Amino acid sequence: MDEHDVIVVGAGHNGLTAAAYLAAAGLDVLVLEAKSEIGGGVVSEQVTLPGHQHDLHAAAHIFIQGNPMIRDDELGLLSEHGLSYVFPDPSMSVVFPDGDFIAFYSDVHKTAETIARISPADAENYLRFYEFASPLLDQLLPSLFVPPAPLGALFAQLEQSEIGRETMRVLMMSYLDVCNEWFEHPKVKAALVRWVSELLIAPDEGGTGAFLLLMVPFIHRYGMGLAVGGSQSLSDALAAALAARGGNIRTGMKVERFRFDGDRVTGVRCADGTEFAARRAVLADLNIKQLPVMVEHRFGPEWERQVNRIKAASFRLVAGHIVLSELPEFRAGPEVTEAGFQEITLPLPDLLRTFDQLKYGEPVHTIPTVSTATRWDSSRAPDGHHTLYLLGYAPMELADGDWDTRKEEIFDRVFATFAELTTNIGPAQVLSRVVHSPLDMARYNEAWVDGDAGHFGCQLFQFMGFRPLPNMGYRLPAEGFYLVGPSTHPGQGVTGGARAAALAVLADLGLSFPARG
Numbered sequence: 452m453d454e455h456d457v458i459v460v461g462a463g464h465n466g467l468t469a470a471a472y473l474a475a476a477g478l479d480v481l482v483l484e485a486k487s488e489i490g491g492g493v494v495s496e497q498v499t500l501p502g503h504q505h506d507l508h509a510a511a512h513i514f515i516q517g518n519p520m521i522r523d524d525e526l527g528l529l530s531e532h533g534l535s536y537v538f539p540d541p542s543m544s545v546v547f548p549d550g551d552f553i554a555f556y557s558d559v560h561k562t563a564e565t566i567a568r569i570s571p572a573d574a575e576n577y578l579r580f581y582e583f584a585s586p587l588l589d590q591l592l593p594s595l596f597v598p599p600a601p602l603g604a605l606f607a608q609l610e611q612s613e614i615g616r617e618t619m620r621v622l623m624m625s626y627l628d629v630c631n632e633w634f635e636h637p638k639v640k641a642a643l644v645r646w647v648s649e650l651l652i653a654p655d656e657g658g659t660g661a662f663l664l665l666m667v668p669f670i671h672r673y674g675m676g677l678a679v680g681g682s683q684s685l686s687d688a689l690a691a692a693l694a695a696r697g698g699n700i701r702t703g704m705k706v707e708r709f710r711f712d713g714d715r716v717t718g719v720r721c722a723d724g725t726e727f728a729a730r731r732a733v734l735a736d737l738n739i740k741q742l743p744v745m746v747e748h749r750f751g752p753e754w755e756r757q758v759n760r761i762k763a764a765s766f767r768l769v770a771g772h773i774v775l776s777e778l779p780e781f782r783a784g785p786e787v788t789e790a791g792f793q794e795i796t797l798p799l800p801d802l803l804r805t806f807d808q809l810k811y812g813e814p815v816h817t818i819p820t821v822s823t824a825t826r827w828d829s830s831r832a833p834d835g836h837h838t839l840y841l842l843g844y845a846p847m848e849l850a851d852g853d854w855d856t857r858k859e860e861i862f863d864r865v866f867a868t869f870a871e872l873t874t875n876i877g878p879a880q881v882l883s884r885v886v887h888s889p890l891d892m893a894r895y896n897e898a899w900v901d902g903d904a905g906h907f908g909c910q911l912f913q914f915m916g917f918r919p920l921p922n923m924g925y926r927l928p929a930e931g932f933y934l935v936g937p938s939t940h941p942g943q944g945v946t947g948g949a950r951a952a953a954l955a956v957l958a959d960l961g962l963s964f965p966a967r968g
Contacts, residue, residue, distance in 0.1 A: 454728040455481040457956075458719055460706045461736030461898070463491025465936040465949035467689035467700075469734055471526050472953035474696035475965035481727065482698065483719065485705035489690055491736070491896065491936075492904050493945055495681025495831075498772050499883035504681040504831040505772040505838050507887070507895075508904055509945045510822055511792065512536065512685065516673040518596050518947040525950075525967050526692040534688035536676035537827045539791030543675065545642035546787050546795055546872065553642045554786040559671045565786065570636035580633050581667055587618055588668040591661070594915070595941040595948065598924050598955045602916040622911055624660035627803075637799040643667075644803075645796035645818060648844075650909060650943070653765040653806050658911030675791050680830050685945070709733065709746050709932070716932040732931045732956055736949070738898040738906045739919045739938040742927070750928045757920050763901060764908045766809040767847050767889035771862050773839040774832070774882040779823055779873045793821040795868060812850030816864035819843050836882065841869055847889045847901050854888035862886045898936070905943030906936070915940055925952040926959075 459470045462484035474480040492508035528534040541554040554565045567574035609615030630640045678684040705722040718728040781787040820842040843865035889902030935952040937943045
């Protein structure tokens, strides 16, 4: 039987991150991936025309910019393995149908100037909020990339200071509540709500206020990175870092079961019958909801009850990957056109009514997210062509019909909303397109249960030390068995968050965290 120190199941960017750090610590690491390609949701493929690279899922690399893996280049991804980023500025513009907009520049004062065109009072409020949130980012950001403290311990620490107590309060609020407390104008509130809604959590969900605290100072300090060549570049650089440290990846190896000897995990069995043994640890870059079957229900009904009660994200995405014959130009002007992302929104309360539609199985087309990566990265398409990434919010289950029969018609309306806000884009400029529904996303990756690439919601009761289960960290109920990826802290998105899981594994194995080099 093929034997290794560590087996990692799943070659998403988190599985690869953990594997690379463990290999850097001197462990013999094997990664097994069910699909023929690596990367999970951090992938780029030519799904439309030859030579056109589309980010199929994750496109913006934001929180990973604050991760020591990138910030300090701990694995040599930037200096040795070909990863590079461009940083659009403004990183994002939130635009209204009437042409009003807020542009989020790296310079917080320049951002405030765009807010002042809508509300001078809220321009000042934004600067005040930035000053309030910045020290909290200093406090919270390092905790995203190390194993989470028990939530009770975190709250006990926060309770010792006035700003800590205010942080606790905000953590328990919804991000809509935070916007209502700090800002006055319905358009300013709507712009911030629309931005934070990229978490796929409804604005009035409690326990989400932390994300506004994090996102506002973060975007000004670190920006939003687009990986040159596409998101796949990050996954490929991680694979190269793993290989440079002696690790291996085998694709086309779908793990069906985990093997145990008493209370210890000892390896895996694949769908083709191949078995692999692990001397020291097994890491699952999977959705925790997949595990009961894969461990043959050995963790018991109470553990499964806790897993089953985990709350899903509020809604999903319908995504279009489009080749255009020219760059979109927005009617609102260059500050919108030149942003990394354009987020379309409506003023409050119309925006909140739109989110309500999703609760009842009704897709929405009025608030799409837009990005044309070839504006900053010409390597993604041949000269004269451009790749458009266009997202709409959608329910997993439609109130009327099904996704296989309705996705093109639903996406047509999303595209029409986008095109109406430009001066030069319509069906005639579309050279090719592929549409992926939430159902397509569930089929694409078995870890995306019910089409949720983030695995489940990130409300406070299932975030930080409570993600996925209270004070579980990364340790599953068997010796040497660990969970990594979006099901664990710090959650969804391109974070490289499995650095924290690697720290936990190395601590358990009595090994030191690898030094740079």
